[in-house]
Amino acid sequence: MRNLVLVLKKELYRVFSDRKLIISLFVIPAVLMFALYSLIGTLAKSMNSDIESHVSKTVIVNATETLNNAIDESGFKEGSNITWLSDAEYTEKKADIENMVLNGELDLVVVLQKDFDDVFKAYKGQGDQIPNIDIAFNSTENYSQQAYSVFSNTLNVYRTMLLSQRIGNLEQLTVFNQTEKEIVKESKAGTQFISMMLPYMIMIMLFSGAMSISVDAFAGEKERGTLASMLVAPIKRTDIAMGKVVALAIIAALSSIVYAVSMIVSISTMGGNLSDMGSGFGTVHFDILQIVELGLMLIVLDYFFVVFIAVLSSFAKDTKSASTFVTPAYMVVLVAAMMTMFQTGAKNSITKYAIPLYGNAIAIQDITTGEISSVNYLVSLGVTVAISAVLTVVLAKIFDSDKLMFNA
């Protein structure tokens, strides 16, 4: 135990006395996160305001008096530059106009049937002709899309006006009133987005934090011959293994805390910028139990990742081959974490929690929604602890193997 602590301290000192490492582990991620999210926020904001402030170019053919009223009433005119065309003009330029929509030079084309009002007024009952409005827009152009959705309002107003002309009292058409009441668990309210993203984020951050330092601490030290200096010292292999792994797990944890904090700070300083982009981005309230459950799970997962990477790296001949071993493992973690994003509400069977990585990811997800059962939690935690213990022993065995450590 004494030697374990000595190794642990040395490994921690090694990282914290290295300015370059500190910058790459703690400073750069924070700055990058902040810069990235600020950039996303600013760009999203300017894109939204640009679309909203854009004056759309609209062509309206055969406008009726009522349509003009509807356009005035719905306020469509303010954001739009409307060209009024007669049927003859339109027929002449039809091909040109469609081409302009295709190229994004024109946002919206609204064509009313030539004798729209006559046809509308002539309607008496079933089987009679119904007047037609053709609308053309380009769904791949943001401006066009926006013009279309704004004009839909105008059409609704127009429809209502025509209906009241035809039948007078619109209440006849209202067959029922509708009131809505949302019933949600408080712990789940507004957390859909977070509970979807959190397991993914946590696992990626922890793993990549562990990866950047652990490959060098094992494969690198083996390559440089510095690990050997520990192996000829009178110290148990398990002490070297655990000392190193615990130290690296602490550093990986700190690194991911920096990531997480800078991400949260960045997102919250972005403030409203994202509010109209994603729903379910509400505030999350964790109670003490949730925090403890989540914290414990993260500590165990952190150790598991480091010891897992350590085993792969120690098995490898040098850092280069260690990276080729670790990369597929990273992919597996990615996939396991991503699978939680496509969960339906169905309850998971207990065996799923026993699957390493995937089980951890769904457990983390359940913790954030406050839905985890203690049995499922303990299964997931227990399996991870057990595997980590086995991997620690394997790591010590690798240290003891002359074939793997000294290429014998």
Add this chain to the structure above:
Amino acid sequence: MISVNNLTKVYKLNARKMKELKTTENTKIAVNNLSFESRPGEIYGLLGPNGAGKTTTLRCIATILKPTEGSVKVNGFDTVTEGEKVRGSIAFLTNEIKLDAHFTTDYMFKFFGRIHGMTEEQIEKRRKELFTRFDIYDFAGKKIEELSTGMKQRAAIAVTLVHDPEVVVFDEPTSGLDILTARTVTDYLKELKEAGKTVVVSTHIMSEAEKLCDRIGIIINGKKVAEGSLSEIYEQTGTNDLEDAFFELYKANGGETK
């Protein structure tokens, strides 16, 4: 006291190595049934060409390789079953095992002193002795990566000897050193011998073996072909020069001289 008993170490070769060595066999016998004993108060030298099995033998003594057959005992402890006790009583010096260059010599010295279970006073006392002896004080606080090759070597020697071990195993003690540092090292090995320590070195330099070693074991292709003091070896081979003696033995044991 080191006793090597019928030590055999067989390496398994992978396809790439087999190609490198131009062989179709998938094993290589690095050390073949080797036995010798090294006693306190003497310097025992393993002399042989590159690839003879010297380093493998020393690594078996240092517990980092496990014998395929036979056994090695250091101060009565078996290197396989009592590895930790063996590691506690020896110092193993080699070019391939390095100190982490990120740390200072001071830090490494203290770290390994503590690993060996020494008290802070013991470490400080030993630090004074060794840092003075190897002229380390000037650069003890510098990171090892900033040191010259000679300084690094001296730092490594001091750190490895922190616990004042009974047994010192030194693989190619002067290789890569300038003449001044080499002299400091060989002088110190003689001092260790005077102090009653067991010292084993490996070398392929005849003059070094002549000057340094009390007894020499000559290894060729993993086998011991001669052993004894210089005069005993001269007698066995009918020569009066270690180089001539070596070539006689080399020819007699199937080696081709070009």
